[in-house]
Amino acid sequence: MRRSEFDRAVAEEFGGGAAFVLTDVSLPGCGGRTAARALADGDAPREVWLALCAEMDVPGSRRYGVGRLDPRSR
Structure with missing residues (x-):
């Protein structure tokens, strides 16, 4: 998963609450860090x-x- 795919997935799943989810939710799977902190620390977007x-x-x-993204039609 690329970072751009991560960003789209978060926006699609959480809508207007995406910013809150990224910065305020502590993730046990990321050592208790937020998603934003884990990404800033270099964790893979897929794992986050x-x-x-x-x-x-x-x-x-x-x-x-x-x-x-949907594949482009030829």
């Missing part, structure tokens, strides 16, 4: 996304493959 999903009870069906 999965930790965020686990903490926020995002269903498995919405955890994988999100954030990707």
Whole structure:
């Protein structure tokens, strides 16, 4: 997962609350850091996304493959 995909996935999943989720929710899967801190510390966006999903009870069906753009039609 690229950082841009992470950002899209967070925006799609959490909408207007995305900023709060990134900066205020402590993630046990990231050593108790917030998603924003974990990313700033160099953690992989995919690992942070999965930790965020686990903490926020995002269903498995919405955890994988999100954030990707639809392929361009030829």
